[in-house]
Amino acid sequence: MNMLFVFFRISAFFLAANVFFPSRTPKLFKVCFSLLISAMLGVNIEVSIAAGTTYELVVFAILETVNGLVLGYIVNLCFYSLKMAGNLIDYQIGLSMSSTYDPNTNANATIMENFMYFIGLVVFFGLNAHHVMINSILNSFEIIPIGYSIIDNNFGYIMKVFIEYFIIGIKIASPIVLILIVTDLITGIISRSISGLNVMIIGMPLKMLVGLIFIIAALPFVINEIQEIFKGLGNVLDGSLTFNLQLLTSYWM
Numbered sequence: 001m002n003m004l005f006v007f008f009r010i011s012a013f014f015l016a017a018n019v020f021f022p023s024r025t026p027k028l029f030k031v032c033f034s035l036l037i038s039a040m041l042g043v044n045i046e047v048s049i050a051a052g053t054t055y056e057l058v059v060f061a062i063l064e065t066v067n068g069l070v071l072g073y074i075v076n077l078c079f080y081s082l083k084m085a086g087n088l089i090d091y092q093i094g095l096s097m098s099s100t101y102d103p104n105t106n107a108n109a110t111i112m113e114n115f116m117y118f119i120g121l122v123v124f125f126g127l128n129a130h131h132v133m134i135n136s137i138l139n140s141f142e143i144i145p146i147g148y149s150i151i152d153n154n155f156g157y158i159m160k161v162f163i164e165y166f167i168i169g170i171k172i173a174s175p176i177v178l179i180l181i182v183t184d185l186i187t188g189i190i191s192r193s194i195s196g197l198n199v200m201i202i203g204m205p206l207k208m209l210v211g212l213i214f215i216i217a218a219l220p221f222v223i224n225e226i227q228e229i230f231k232g233l234g235n236v237l238d239g240s241l242t243f244n245l246q247l248l249t250s251y252w253m
Helices: 002-016 027-042 054-093 111-126 129-143 155-193 199-231 233-240
Strands: 100-102 107-109
Touching: 002 027, 002 054, 002 129, 027 129, 054 111, 054 129, 054 155, 054 199, 054 233, 100 111, 107 111, 111 129, 111 199, 129 199, 129 233, 155 199, 199 233
Parallel strands: none
Antiparallel strands: 100 107
């Protein structure tokens, strides 16, 4: 029975974290993989839950599912910040209309949005961050025992993490966006100086050219920032799992 609760948390984590399994991955493979990871991690997890009523067991199962979903959501925040940065760049560079369907999110995604996402995937697996994620799942059972909710005492921290990753996405996109705004200003000044110049014909190709040049130039710095995001993800997960032990003594009383 205890292994079943471990399976609920781990399967919910892999369900929420799309980075591990694309949307077209067979569900049977997801279930088998979750069972395998649950069996491997369950050996190292000490779970002591007294057999209670059916209602208590159902509540425990729901709580473990929510805990896994929250953990997966925190992992997804890293990639959402990258996709947001790419979306902002595309909006300013003029490529926001050239969007394609993204099967992972079941929504349309722009060119730079997909570009930043796939760079994030390469860096994620290149740094072996997936090993950090599995280790974080194992540590989560020690910090948040089975039967307790991660949201009760960590909702404020989760919102803080959401805001911080939102700011990171803006920081990644802001240099390119500012350069493109300056390009618009220079183009406007030139159009005022030369009355016969058609800004509509020159402005859009010029913005794309300048944007692509500066994106290529800033790519090493962007990759370095992405590395810092994933290196600190383990600490973010550990920090989001802090809670007051004194409150747990009367949680189910």
